[in-house]
Amino acid sequence: MSEGKVRLGVIGAGNIGNVHMSVFSQLKDEAVLAAVTDDFRPLAEKAAKEYAIDTIHESAEQLIQDDKVDAVIIGVPNAFHAPLAIQALKAGKHVLLEKPMGINGEAAKEIVRVQRESGNVLMVGHQMRWQWQMLEMKRQMDLGAIGDVYNAKTGWWRRKGIPGWGTWFTQKEISGGGPLIDIGVHMLDLALSLMGDPKPVSVYGSTYAAFGPKKKGIGTWGKPNWNGHFDVEDLATALIKMDNGATLSLEVSWAVNMASDNQPFVHLMGSEGGASLVGDRCTLVTEKFDRAIDIDLVKPEGQIEDRLLLSKHFLECIREGKEPITSAMTGLKNNLVLDAICESSKTGHEVTIDWEI
Structure with missing residues (x-):
């Protein structure tokens, strides 16, 4: 230096x-x-x-x-x-x-x-780990706001969002996959972190390519190469089981026929309450005095921008x-789960994750 x-x-x-x-x-x-x-x-x-x-x-x-x-x-x-x-x-x-x-x-x-x-x-x-919503949700959870998380749901639906059709983004040899490894890895990483970093042990998943091979569902990001090819998935879904008994469902797409507002989401279900992130809105949900109560979290004054926090x-x-915080081991955890989802989709069976390094 x-x-x-x-x-x-x-x-x-x-x-x-x-x-x-x-x-x-x-x-x-x-x-x-x-x-x-x-x-x-x-x-x-x-x-x-x-x-x-x-x-x-x-x-x-x-x-x-x-x-x-x-x-x-x-x-x-x-x-x-x-x-x-x-x-x-x-x-x-x-x-x-x-x-x-x-x-x-x-x-x-x-x-x-x-x-x-x-x-x-x-x-x-x-x-995304450094966005204020994530930091504030994590802070509240560390204070015991929702208790132990036993189930979670996360994902990101894009209706027409295939990026750079025919470029490296849609070629498995270079990209490793479609939305699962592109945006799904973000949501998986966030959810596992908010769940307290449990160890994933098994996965049951499926992947589909309903749009890309037909050159449909094309997004606005990236310049297409119509002489290239598309051999990745455009939708993936999975149920992931943890060593502590908790479960996580993951759903991501680049292209899908549904009324989607293109917002990432995380829903956490805990023993004392819950927490939900949908787009920029982050909410704690609980029950007090026999009533369901929702509490919207507010961005702290003077909060530094996420990428600046990451760089610092x-x-x-x-x-x-x-x-x-996002160490090599967290990267490995994400990669192992993604591999297991793809393997489960091929075999049609639940896949046990191999953690031996």
Whole structure:
């Protein structure tokens, strides 16, 4: 580190890479954007100019070997998450890795093994954990507002939301899957966190591709490649059982025929009350004096924006040698559940999760 500042190298100057650079550029007292690279060099050049980045590297490998870089931010297609994260960890770098941590459970396990050997920080970029609604709900739950969570329901329905048809988003070899690994991983991560981080032990799930193969359900995000292909799911549903007996149902889609308002949701059912998040609204539900009572949570005054909190937490973990809230093990947990859902859909049977690393 230079003058106490963490020197960051960014791999991937596309949409998500730009989001990270924009946020970290606001933390000039704690970090400096030292290097950037992208397979499409004009993107890297544009980012370097916009964020005053001194060095543009020709490749991710070159950036990882740069002695002037303390930590790397990886914002590339899913298939490249594990190879780059592992290479960076072995090179002594700290890593902020976009979700999903790996393209599958085996890739995630290898990241965990290397991270443990390196002792360096690896944090998965689940920004939704830092939204004020999540933080406030978690705070109330830690105070005992709803008791023990025994059942939960989470998901995100998009009616016409297939992104970039024919691009890497819809090619399983590069993406690892459709809405399950794209938006489902966010909702799974949130729900498990709010449930108190129980250990998933078995899964029964199904996936479907009713729209994508017919080039229907196309969303507005990303530019389609009609010469490409679609071999992922466009809807997934699952029931997940935990080691403490609790259950979680997960439902996600990119495209579905239903009256959907395109809002993520989490519903938690506890022994003393419940909590619900639908879009931006977060509500505690309970019973007092024989009456059902709903209490809307309010955003605390001066609450910092979610991605800024995420970025500050990453830097804090590096400086203090702390394990991130969204650690490699949380990333592994998510990947193992996603794999089990896909396996259950193929076999038609419940799948027991293999936790051996």
